[in-house]
Amino acid sequence: MRTNVPDDDVVELMAGPVFDFGEKVRANRTIRNDGTYAGKDIGDILAKKGEVGYVVSIGTFLQRFYIYGVQFIESGNRVGMKGKELDPIVPRDTVEDLLLPGAKAR
Numbered sequence: 273m274r275t276n277v278p279d280d281d282v283v284e285l286m287a288g289p290v291f292d293f294g295e296k297v298r299a300n301r302t303i304r305n306d307g308t309y310a311g312k313d314i315g316d317i318l319a320k321k322g323e324v325g326y327v328v329s330i331g332t333f334l335q336r337f338y339i340y341g342v343q344f345i346e347s348g349n350r351v352g353m354k355g356k357e358l359d360p361i362v363p364r365d366t367v368e369d370l371l372l373p374g375a376k377a378r
Contacts (some may be wrong), residue, residue: 289330296324297361298324298358299359304317319349
């Protein structure tokens, strides 16, 4: 049985986004510029593995994938990332209501 499904077999848009606006996330791998990040050379590091940021936008790519715009705190870079490149800071089984930074609980 195959447990790792390659990207060409995945259509994430059949379900809702994994992450929400304002959610605090961590990069689970180092992200380098593939040529789509203006002002940086190809291969430059945009986010280091373990760097923390916040989801500031949610878009789609190829009508199949969610792309999360993440504003990273340490580097200051805003990077578009797939869900598989991110980990939640708060474990999923403990999330009830996520609040934007500075928001007050109800």
